[in-house]
Amino acid sequence: MAHTWKKGLPHFFLLLYLVVILFPFLFVLFSSVKPDNNAIALNPFGIPHKLVFQNYVEAWVNAKISTYFFNSLYISILSSVVSILLGAMFAFAVTRMRYGRVAAALFGLVLVGMLIPNNALMLPIYTLVRKLHILDTHWALIIPYVANAIPFTIIILAAFMRSLPSEIEEAAVMDGLRSGGIFARMIVPLTVPAMVTVFIVNFLGNWNEFLLANYFLSNDDLRTLPVGMVQFRDQYQMNYAQMSAGIVFSVVPVIVIYAILQEKIIEGVTAGSVKG
Amino acid sequence: MNKALRSPTIFLLFILPALILFVMFFIYPIFSSIYYSFTSWNGVSTHVKGIGLDNYTKALEQKRFWVSVQNNGWFIVFSVFIQVPLIVLFSLLIAHVKKLKGLYKTTVFLPSIMSTAVIGILWGFIYEPDIGLLNQILGTFGIQPIYWLSDERFAMLSILITNAWQWTGFYIVMVLAAILSIPGELDEAAAIDGATAFQRATQITLPLIRPIISVVIMLSIAGAMKAADIVLVMTKGGPAGSTEVMATYMIKYAITNFKYGYGNTIAVLIFIFTVIITVLYQLLIARRNERIEY
Numbered sequence: 001m002a003h004t005w006k007k008g009l010p011h012f013f014l015l016l017y018l019v020v021i022l023f024p025f026l027f028v029l030f031s032s033v034k035p036d037n038n039a040i041a042l043n044p045f046g047i048p049h050k051l052v053f054q055n056y057v058e059a060w061v062n063a064k065i066s067t068y069f070f071n072s073l074y075i076s077i078l079s080s081v082v083s084i085l086l087g088a089m090f091a092f093a094v095t096r097m098r099y100g101r102v103a104a105a106l107f108g109l110v111l112v113g114m115l116i117p118n119n120a121l122m123l124p125i126y127t128l129v130r131k132l133h134i135l136d137t138h139w140a141l142i143i144p145y146v147a148n149a150i151p152f153t154i155i156i157l158a159a160f161m162r163s164l165p166s167e168i169e170e171a172a173v174m175d176g177l178r179s180g181g182i183f184a185r186m187i188v189p190l191t192v193p194a195m196v197t198v199f200i201v202n203f204l205g206n207w208n209e210f211l212l213a214n215y216f217l218s219n220d221d222l223r224t225l226p227v228g229m230v231q232f233r234d235q236y237q238m239n240y241a242q243m244s245a246g247i248v249f250s251v252v253p254v255i256v257i258y259a260i261l262q263e264k265i266i267e268g269v270t271a272g273s274v275k276g
Numbered sequence: 277m278n279k280a281l282r283s284p285t286i287f288l289l290f291i292l293p294a295l296i297l298f299v300m301f302f303i304y305p306i307f308s309s310i311y312y313s314f315t316s317w318n319g320v321s322t323h324v325k326g327i328g329l330d331n332y333t334k335a336l337e338q339k340r341f342w343v344s345v346q347n348n349g350w351f352i353v354f355s356v357f358i359q360v361p362l363i364v365l366f367s368l369l370i371a372h373v374k375k376l377k378g379l380y381k382t383t384v385f386l387p388s389i390m391s392t393a394v395i396g397i398l399w400g401f402i403y404e405p406d407i408g409l410l411n412q413i414l415g416t417f418g419i420q421p422i423y424w425l426s427d428e429r430f431a432m433l434s435i436l437i438t439n440a441w442q443w444t445g446f447y448i449v450m451v452l453a454a455i456l457s458i459p460g461e462l463d464e465a466a467a468i469d470g471a472t473a474f475q476r477a478t479q480i481t482l483p484l485i486r487p488i489i490s491v492v493i494m495l496s497i498a499g500a501m502k503a504a505d506i507v508l509v510m511t512k513g514g515p516a517g518s519t520e521v522m523a524t525y526m527i528k529y530a531i532t533n534f535k536y537g538y539g540n541t542i543a544v545l546i547f548i549f550t551v552i553i554t555v556l557y558q559l560l561i562a563r564r565n566e567r568i569e570y
Contacts, residue, residue, distance in 0.1 A: 010369040010372055010373050011373060011375075011376070013366075013369055014366070014369055014370065014373065014376070014380050017366060017380075017384065018379075018380065018383050018384075020441070021383055021384060021386065021387060021441075021445070022383065023409070024398055024399070024402055024409065024441075025398075027401075027402065027409045028398055028401065031401075037406075037407055040407045041406065041407040041412075044407065044409065044412040045412075086293045086294040086297065087294060089290045089291070089293065089294065090290065090291050090293075090294035090295070092290055093287050093290035093291045094291070096281065097281045097282070097286075097287050097290070098281055098282050099287055102287075106291060106295065109298070110294075110298060113298060113302045116302060116306070117498065117501060117502045117546060117547065117550055118502065119502045119504055119523045119526075119546070120309070120502075120523075120526075120543040120544075120546045120547050120550075121301070121302070121305040121306070121309070121543070122526075122527070122543075123305075123309065123312075123526070123530050123531075123536065123539050123540055123543055124304065124305035124306075124308035124309050124312075124540070125301060125305055126531070127308070127319070127536075128300065128301070128304070128305070128308075143297070143301075144301055146297060147297040147298065147300065147301035147302070148301065150294050150297060150298055151298070151302075154294065169281060178286075179281060179283065179286045179290070180286075182281070183290070204389055207391065208389075208390065208391035208392065208393075210391065210392060210393040210505040210508075210509070211504060211505055211508075211527075214508070215527070215531055225391070225394075226391045226392075226393035226394060227393070229391075229393060229394055229397055230393055230396075230397065230509055233397050233400070240401055240404065240407060243397070243401065244401070247394060247397060247398050247401075250391065250394045251390060251394060251398075254389055254390055254391075255386070258382075258386060258389055262382050262385075265389060266381075266382075266385055266449055269388070269389065269446070270446075270449060270450050270453065
């Protein structure tokens, strides 16, 4: 008897923890299908007797969550792809080409980038973006996002490329390939597994980014989802049912991706945690 | 050997795009921040006037600046003394159980991949005085509604709880990975010698995971120093500046009040403070937790 009780105790604490994690999500999900604040106040913990989906229509169409959603998607995918392309080129040059000392120095320089607290650089980047005349365009986010992701991308891809056997280049020479060919036809295909991990980490980072997105864009039609959601909240402050529908829209895509790719995500994000 | 792999031109072509971006968005900003921190520039005019150390003395004399430093301090204190013990406890529990291990691990990690802005909004709703989840639960125990985010006594605590809710699982997964990589024989041998689960956890597992706990503390400190979006979304630094952190203080001056020079001074101070804390931590504590072999 005492034995089973002892076995159950860890589960008791762990399940309690799961409730603390999941209950806020459920609360928001339930609130999103209630007609108004009154209904939420009267029945805070349960699903309502009659489901109201009007909140979702209101949030998606009228409050432009759809616009923000696709802006986020476009910016996050484009920046992640470009940072991987540039990062892979750099990693290829420093790991597979014959420039030992120069390569090591360049690689070390980029490593230092991981230690810099990004927020502290926000102001000069703002000025830089304005000087480039891209303030209030999507490029104001895409270019800094690419730059921001470069140290992490290079570190992970370089580590992976180093692990590839050196016979690759010899085989390529036999096939008569040049550097570009070795990179495109041999290194890139072999590095795809590492690229997938890096893509997920970069994508999530860009999808969730708030500070730059909030201050570098003022045109409402260009805004990303986190910024759009904050505005939406400020506008509909008193209507918690509609706000909940908006939260559901921002949270569900991440949960779906997570459900499909959880192992890769955990592995990738914890590898990226070196960045802090 | 392939000539192409020795060509300096090709080498440059491959490294330049990433290197240019890196210099533009990492190296240049550091020097630019340092330069403008000695000026009274407003961020737009063509005239930049140097004022020496005035911005620095002004910052160090401002009460609101020190409130923001103190709030970054609260982030550190809360993570080191409340979050880290919880992280260790729950990691040990998850490592200990046989059933549902995967479920616990995946679920606790979930909040850390969400946007901090959206989590801030979600928790803003939970803290809502009248219909929010927290006061409704407290209400069933007969406790009067608390104004979590608009009462100076509770606002900072509310933010710290939300921040802990978001990140605890992230670190649990890191610590858990370290625990699970410890060879099982150590634990089994101790179990055969009659050590209880508690004794094995405290005397075998815990000493072996000290290095990773040290990393978790380092990362928490780094995270605490750059906290900004959660504060902006939940309280905008209010009520009455009581939840301001260094980064939001910097943004407020530089972007909202056009004191670009002064804002950069705060950026440099964030930098200096982060370096000081990191070095102090490394010298005083982390050095004792040098690599453990098994």
